[in-house]
Every structure is written in C-alpha cells, then in structure tokens.
Amino acid sequence: MEEIERLAQLIRESKKTIVFTGAGVSTESGIPDFRSPGGIWSKYDPEDFTIQRFLSSLDTRKSFWKASAEGELLMEAKPNPAHYAIAELHQLGKLDSVITQNIDNLHQKAGVPEDRVLELHGNMQWVVCLGCRSRFPLLQILQKVKGGIEVPDCPDCQGILKPDVVLFGEALLQETLREATRRAQNCDLFIVIGSTLVIYPAAYMPTYAREAGARLAIVNLTPTPLDHYATVVIRGKAGDIMPKVMERVRLF
Numbered sequence: 001m002e003e004i005e006r007l008a009q010l011i012r013e014s015k016k017t018i019v020f021t022g023a024g025v026s027t028e029s030g031i032p033d034f035r036s037p038g039g040i041w042s043k044y045d046p047e048d049f050t051i052q053r054f055l056s057s058l059d060t061r062k063s064f065w066k067a068s069a070e071g072e073l074l075m076e077a078k079p080n081p082a083h084y085a086i087a088e089l090h091q092l093g094k095l096d097s098v099i100t101q102n103i104d105n106l107h108q109k110a111g112v113p114e115d116r117v118l119e120l121h122g123n124m125q126w127v128v129c130l131g132c133r134s135r136f137p138l139l140q141i142l143q144k145v146k147g148g149i150e151v152p153d154c155p156d157c158q159g160i161l162k163p164d165v166v167l168f169g170e171a172l173l174q175e176t177l178r179e180a181t182r183r184a185q186n187c188d189l190f191i192v193i194g195s196t197l198v199i200y201p202a203a204y205m206p207t208y209a210r211e212a213g214a215r216l217a218i219v220n221l222t223p224t225p226l227d228h229y230a231t232v233v234i235r236g237k238a239g240d241i242m243p244k245v246m247e248r249v250r251l252f
C-alpha cells in the first residue's frame, strides 16, 4: 500500500515525531471506543460519566466502584501491535512524546517511558481525593471495596474519591494541555492514530502542529474532519497498519 510506504518515509525523515492517540488505538486490546457501533455508549448512560452526576449521586458512585471491583473499568487489557509499534518509535529515538486521550495506561505498558506520555484525560490506574487532592493507586482503594465498603472515602481526609480521569463537565489538566500544545508546535511529524478528532481542546493539537509546519499523518478506521489537512491518510486498523509501517522504517 502506497500510503504505508509514505508514512514510513515521513518517519524516516522525522527527528521529532509526536503520536496522538484516541480510543481507536486500544480497541484491538479489547477496550471498546465511545462512538463505534457496540461502543461504550451502547452499554452505559453518558450521564453517569458527568462530574455533576458523580458528585450528586451516591448510587452512581456505588455503581462505579462496583464495576471497578468487578474488573469492568480497570481494564486488564494488554497493549496491541499498534502500541508496540509506537514504543518502537521511542526505541529508535524518533519519538518526542505520545499525547493521548486514553486513560488505559497501555502506552506505558508497551514501553513508552511515563514522562513521554501526556495524558490529556488522566489515567484510570489512579484515584484522586476531591478534598485534599491526594492520589492513590486504584488497586489500593479497590481492596476496601472488595472488603465490603461500597463507596470508599479518602484514607487521609475522608473526602470524596474519584477516578483520576477527566469526566464530562470537568476541565482538562491545564498543565498537561500547555505542555502538549508546546510540544505539538515544536514537532516535525504529528501522527494521529485512532481518534475521531472531534473532542476539543484535544483535537486542536494536530492543527497546532500543522500550522507550525509539521507534517500530519492520520491512521483511522473512519474519516476525520482533518483528513483534508493531512499529508497522508491511512484508513485501516491501527494494529494492522502500524507494524507494517515500522517494518518499512526498519528497512533503512
């Protein structure tokens, strides 16, 4: 496929690549995305993912902790070939950073160092107290749920505990957003993988990169609003495409 060779060539020419990922990079790890048929919205009520509902409804918090303890939200998922291909970019010294909308920790599990992963929407492995802002590993708090406490509170100040992810209605982490913007404006290649590019401000990132002169590549199953703006667009499964791209990068 000509586009695969074209993306490999862009990577070979790049010194500072940013990979921007959305839920689509993890569907082949068994984590459904939000918008595809059979995605998360066909199973859960989006209202349950708003900060307002989480704070005001004890029942919502109860079902969150129950689902977590049953392993539904913890996602014991493993990285797939797309995550490993991205990690290989790091090993080759090409990767500036991964900017991700995902909360599943799979880039780190695949071998991208933590300080190279900018998580715009947080990380499901952590829990934060809304009172004192202390963070705790999810697994530590789940011990309490498994021990019979339906809605655990903060071990330090008894405040409300929330998964350390950005729920609907919450602002993004400003510091992470600033750092992601700065990096996007300084890369020479920006590769989008598995994102619909409709959630803002995250979806501004490819535009920042393009406006600053970077090349833009998009690997996604379905069209995105920025396809017309990209140097190369590849329609297909990230887990099929990215290993093929890396095979060609390695040839030179």
Ligand code: NAD
Binding pocket: 021, 022, 023, 024, 025, 026, 027, 028, 031, 032, 033, 034, 035, 036, 039, 040, 101, 102, 103, 104, 121, 193, 194, 195, 196, 197, 198, 199, 219, 220, 221, 222, 236, 237, 238, 239
């Ligand atoms: P989305 O659900 O809106 O879109 C995912 C995109 O990926 C779609 O365009 C789809 O066509 C494409 N896609 C699906 N499988 C693919 C594959 N195998 N290869 C290539 N493309 C594929 O997700 P989004 O745009 O990332 O935004 C939704 C928000 O949901 C994100 O901000 C994210 O925080 C959150 N989310 C995260 C996870 C996760 O952490 N794994 C899972 C679901 C949702």
